[in-house]
Amino acid sequence: MKPIIQIKNISEINNFVKGVTKHPLVAVVDFSKMDELIDEDVRISCDFYSIMFKNYCTNHMRYGRQSYDFQDGSLICIAPKQVLTMDSEVEKKKDMIGWGLFFHPDLVRGTTLGVKMKDYTFFSYEISEALHLSEKEQQTLVDCVMKIQSELEENIDNHSQNLIVSNIEVLLNYCSRYYGRQFITRKSSNRDITSKVEQVLRNYFNSNDLKEKGLPSVVDLAEKVNLSANYLSDLLKKETGMNAKDQIHHFLIEEAKNILLGSNKNISEIAYELGFEYPQYFSKLFKQKTGNTPQEFRSLN
Template sequence: MKPIIHLKSISEINRFVQNKTQHPLVSVIDFSTADEYLEEGTRLSADFYTIMFKNYCSNHMKYGRQSVDFQDGSLICIAPKQLITLDNDIEKKENMMGWGLFFHPDLLRGTSLGNKMGDYSFFSYETSEALHLSEKEKQILYDCIQKIETELQENIDSHSQNLIVTNIELLLNYCSRYYGRQFITRKSSSSNTLSQVENVLKDYFRSDKLKETGLPTVKYLADQVHLSASYLSDLLKKETGMNAQDHIHYYLIEEAKNILLNTDCSVGEIAYSLGFEYPQYFSKLFKQKTGQTPVEYRNFN
């Protein structure tokens, strides 16, 4: 296995592809002019955010644990410290088209965007859920990139950071819109995932796993349907109005209701049987979800 190439700064990614550094914290790279040849199996990680768009049919890369089909007209967003593995043969330079935007978290410190980065959950997508863009969407994102690139070519002054960050935020907001559109256009696939989630949770609560391993986590649920935790939560939220944790809690509360009405077990015994280490946490969640304490629910029903 090849060693990981870890890029700590924007200047390092620029040196890596022989691109000129115009700003210490942000860079736009035209893939058609990138001179670095990367071998199959090359593993990369970085201390900065990466947004890459490739406008040609290409190979696969491994992002996180699974393979990403980096198709014609697709875009991926990668958070700092994530691992990318180039999985197949690399495109010849003459066939390469597309762009990459790379920006360090330090660029965002003290800005409103810095406080909002956690809202862009697509940076946590780890699997094959790249964003596939229409021609119109490609052009809109490219217009944002061109504005950033134009600003990078200017001399750095007191307005530079604000203008660059503003255009990055605009691009990210468009990405949010387009991912929302993609959830809708993939509705049949999303419905299938929803059915899988429901079956996984039903099987989990019917089995002995609650006693053996406790409550299912969002990560467990996501692993069962081969998605990242963030993507699964966003998909479920779009489909049902409830994220992955909400779905887990729904099945938990339904199971709790059944036990409360069909057994004489104490609230503490029920809490332990449902995987809670402390009964008061169970009672608090039950009241939050139903408006009643477990005892009140049992007495009124």
């Protein structure tokens, strides 16, 4: 396996792509020329945020455990410290367009965007959950990138950071909109995933796994349907109004209600049966979700 190339700052990414550093914390790179620069498979990990678009295909890219054909019109967003593997083979085509926007967390630290970064959950999606853009959407993002590029061409002054950060925020907000559109246009496949999630949870709660392993985590659930935790939560939220954690809790509460009304077991016994180490945690969650304690629910019904 190839060693990982650690790219710690913007100057190093510019050196890697033979570009010129115009700002210490942000860079825009022309990716359509990357095939001239990569002559072997590489594994890269960056200490900054990466947003990359291509309208042409490389044979394979791997991000985390996933392998993916980087299709026409695909955009991926990668958080710091993630490992991206790229091979050197590129499918040639006319009018190749590709760009990368890279910005260090220090650029947005202390800004309103810095506070919001955690809300852009698509930075933690797998590469197989890339955003597929229409031509109009592609142009909108290109316009944002060009504004950032234009600002980088200017001399750095007191307004530079605010203008660059503002344009990055606009670009990220468009990405959020387009991912929302993608969830809608993929409703059929999303419903299949929703049904599979429900079946996985149903099987889990009908087995001994709950008592032996406790509640399944969002990561566990996502792995069962071959998605990242954030992508699954966002997909379920769009489809059902409940994220992955809410779905798990919904099945738990329904199972708890069945046991409360179908047996004489005390609250501690039920809590242990449902995988809780401490009964008070079960009671607190049950009241949070139903408005009543387990004992009150049993008495009222």
